[in-house]
Amino acid sequence: MLKGPLLPRGESNMSNLCPPVFLVSLSSPEEEALCRALRVRDDQSDFIASNAESLEQAADSPWCEPLAIRAMQTGELVGFLMHALDPDENSRWIYRLMIDRNHQGRGYGRAALRALMAHLHTLPGGPGVALGVDPENIGARRLYASEGFVETGEVIDGELIMRRMST
Template sequence: MSTLYPSVLLVALGSAEEQAQCRTLRVRDEQSDFIATNAESLEQAADSPWCEPLGVRAVHTGEMVGFLMHALDPDENSRWIYRLMIDHRYQGRGYGRAALRALLEHLQKMPGGPGVALGVAPENTGARRLYACEGFVETGELIDGELIMRRLLA
């Protein structure tokens, strides 16, 4: 039996209205130590030509349910997922998995090497489980206290 996940659309955050909408999204209180705020992430993206911030919209409602950001690491020619967050009101409904899958599909079309990496807080077991189920493998590396996970895009 296959599990159905909601359809999501990744959207560029080009307008001030979309960015303001993104800034209102929040994770649950107990998750706030695991990820930077969306406002901080948007500031980081504005300062880096390598970062692409994207909103995650539910296809059936058009409502913004999450935020993600990725970047090309020119030194290692691979993509990094810097942020993946789903607003607390939409967690547990499959939006995180759907957003991750949509992002991986998006990254396959972009220049850069065949790999993608991310960092995750060791105590964020839910995220680690999600990433592992989607083919990411813990490498044993630690960067700024985060476990590094990698997978091939193909």
């Protein structure tokens, strides 16, 4: 678990279009309530579980780590993500990555994904990271592909599985 903010590492492919973000563990009921209040656009609601559902899942699983995504410059909460270790295959999974509808289209998703990948690199587990994405969520598929995730051809619960090997 993160104790404080996690700053993205200075990766050479960081674009000026990605605003700096930091990831913070949810350590209080107030922080969890703020994350529950975040929403994607109405046309995206079928693509991702609600943050309330994700927090319930995290409470039931010792493998899940929910994190708030905050804008570095203002500290404002812009999104939520959750990852987990799959102990059966010893790999990391990104279970959720959402940016609030009021902050979409500004690069926060890419910045959060990069910050999360830097964080995952410091944790135990196999060399790969996997995620599932709704086949109709073209924006998310493009984002993940542009960050090195490859569609594997696997489908789990209707979601396309994408994987990226850590470097």
